[in-house]
Amino acid sequence: MQKKYSSLQQVQEALRSGQTSCRELVSYYLGQIQENKALNAFLEVYSAEALSYADEIDRKLSSKQDPGKLFGLTVGIKDVICYKGHRVTAASKILENFESTFTATAVERLVAEGAIILGRLNCDEFAMGSSSENSAFGPVRNAADPSKVPGGSSGGSAVAVQAEMCLAALGSDTGGSVRQPASFCNVVGLKPAYGRISRHGLIAYASSFDIIGTLTNCLEDASRMLEVMAGPDEFDSTAIQESWKVNEAASERAKKLAYFPAVMNHKGLDPEIKSAVQDFLQQQEATGIEVHPVEFPYLEYMVPTYYVLTTAEASSNLARYDGVHFGFRSEDSRDIESMYRKSRTEAIGEEVRRRIMLGTFVLSAGHYDAYFTKAQKVRRLIAEKTADILSEYDFIVTPTTPTTAFPLDAGEYRDPISMYLADIYTVQANLAGVPAISLPLFHHSNGMPFGIQLMSSKFEEHRLLAYGQQIMSNLRPA
Numbered sequence: 001m002q003k004k005y006s007s008l009q010q011v012q013e014a015l016r017s018g019q020t021s022c023r024e025l026v027s028y029y030l031g032q033i034q035e036n037k038a039l040n041a042f043l044e045v046y047s048a049e050a051l052s053y054a055d056e057i058d059r060k061l062s063s064k065q066d067p068g069k070l071f072g073l074t075v076g077i078k079d080v081i082c083y084k085g086h087r088v089t090a091a092s093k094i095l096e097n098f099e100s101t102f103t104a105t106a107v108e109r110l111v112a113e114g115a116i117i118l119g120r121l122n123c124d125e126f127a128m129g130s131s132s133e134n135s136a137f138g139p140v141r142n143a144a145d146p147s148k149v150p151g152g153s154s155g156g157s158a159v160a161v162q163a164e165m166c167l168a169a170l171g172s173d174t175g176g177s178v179r180q181p182a183s184f185c186n187v188v189g190l191k192p193a194y195g196r197i198s199r200h201g202l203i204a205y206a207s208s209f210d211i212i213g214t215l216t217n218c219l220e221d222a223s224r225m226l227e228v229m230a231g232p233d234e235f236d237s238t239a240i241q242e243s244w245k246v247n248e249a250a251s252e253r254a255k256k257l258a259y260f261p262a263v264m265n266h267k268g269l270d271p272e273i274k275s276a277v278q279d280f281l282q283q284q285e286a287t288g289i290e291v292h293p294v295e296f297p298y299l300e301y302m303v304p305t306y307y308v309l310t311t312a313e314a315s316s317n318l319a320r321y322d323g324v325h326f327g328f329r330s331e332d333s334r335d336i337e338s339m340y341r342k343s344r345t346e347a348i349g350e351e352v353r354r355r356i357m358l359g360t361f362v363l364s365a366g367h368y369d370a371y372f373t374k375a376q377k378v379r380r381l382i383a384e385k386t387a388d389i390l391s392e393y394d395f396i397v398t399p400t401t402p403t404t405a406f407p408l409d410a411g412e413y414r415d416p417i418s419m420y421l422a423d424i425y426t427v428q429a430n431l432a433g434v435p436a437i438s439l440p441l442f443h444h445s446n447g448m449p450f451g452i453q454l455m456s457s458k459f460e461e462h463r464l465l466a467y468g469q470q471i472m473s474n475l476r477p478a
């Protein structure tokens, strides 16, 4: 599908030259949202408000005032990110009708630079899932084939960009939720390093893994958004002190790439995806880059470690949704205990309940050391090994996902363990806190797109984006 605008640069040129007005631009996207309603990507659209922001930008442009670095960037935000005066529900009934009382730092910074928020995007409940089917407000559908899932948990964000309902979207990535849907929907998904962007105003799933990420058509837009959102924030002490600047001159050449034979030979990996990644590595080698197989002994521990730790953190983070503080309260409670129990039972979906219980179990006195402490130790080993490899190699290359988008309600994925294995290649970056990106390079013979994943050392998003840019311009000419 040919998009009308595939980069912010194009949009800004059109606006500056008077070829279009910002009002016209926003109306175009609102029309696209309307047209693609059946995909269920947007949970709410802020039409009137977006049009009035657009008018403000038109005024600034015609009176030669500075419209901001990101003027004209139409953005959808995943429904786990707060925007003052607007509802935020984490796609859960327990927060239905809950209104944000403040704006997430990331969103505040985008808006201050002229971005226009078009609405909030559907996702898996509390960002838990890999298919965007765990939403209390119905599943999201993949625009390339509406009988297929868009991936998750930021499925609405990926589809919104895929079907040109906005130019860019914010997602959150705890274990792959930006990259996996990006791969399934043929868009660029960037998960910055842990701490790169403030988590203030991001509804917590697993606080030591969570990070806001972007879904865009191109790397340049990801990089321009990152520049605006990154940097210290007094409301999040894990946000790093350094700001991050777009470096036009960065033209880092990769010299050494690592890949893991254990990943490439994994039985769950689709053979066409495997050969696309192998071909990619060969092409890179042909340009003079060294490509090496590297032993990574922890592949089979990655998903279990991730799920022990994230469910533990989630059970603690989600304890606040008790029918008292936020949102939903059961009508039929007799005393305080039944109010808690019934509110949580009636309004929290099956997958989230499963994870709260699993997390509570691994944190319980009798099992803490066997599961939680052990998983912390394995996380440390995975993080150290990843850092070691990345000190010797510029990037680790893997497929983003073992398969392409699967059908909605797919029998084999009804089993939670199979669904968890969809994250096998993406969780490493979150366990280690390193940045990672999914590039939309390939199409499968089944008609669906899929991406390739690159990881770099912590806080080296520059190199990741520069190398990604080279790959995109060589392998996917505009």
Ligand code: GLN
Pocket: 127, 128, 129, 130, 152, 153, 172, 173, 174, 175, 176, 177, 178, 205, 310, 423
């Ligand atoms: N699919 C993974 C999970 O269910 C990742 C989710 C995420 O990154 N938010 O936990």
